Amino acid sequence: AFAVWVQPLDLTASAYGLVFKEGNWYLIAESDGIIHVIDVEQIQEASLLNEHFMRAATFDLPGFWQSWCAHRQSTRPSFQVVARVRSDRLSSLSGLLGLSQQELPERDTDDWIKLGLVYESFDQARQHILACGSSVEIIEPFALRLSVADYAHQVARIYDYLPGAG
Secondary structure, three states, rough: OOEEEEEEEEEEEEEEEEEEEEEEEEEEEOOOEEEEEEEEEHHEEEEEEEEEEEOOOOOOHHHHHHHHHHHHHHHHEEEEEEEEHHHHHHHHHHHHHHHHHHHOOOOOOOOEEEEEEEOOHHHHHHHHHHHHHHHHHHEEEEHHHHHHHHHHHHHHHHHOOOOOOO
């Protein structure tokens, strides 16, 4: 196996593997006896080094990954959102809304479904909801509802879709 240098962490590490989860790639690497999980999107630069290493025969990548994911889930911050989602768009928006196909609820009306959504932060919730356009309406928290509306108005003004634009 090969060692890599990862920027911006300025880390020289032994690459144990790549894992794909929910649309993201993660590098599992060891440096100075510590196993790191690095979101590949955060890597600005990486170089393959001429150094070789032997991964410990006892290292279990699937077991490590399962344990890491469980720990991350139990310790990550959460931001609760209640939203209405157009039922005909629910399946195509499930990734942005953080839903898997098994979690999709039954339709309670012809047009809209009320859902409880969980994000890591206010900013992440706003970003994902804005990407859904008019297919999602925030019910709670009110501050997020106001923020999404404000962003939408700012964009509409740029494109001259609101009075006072320009």
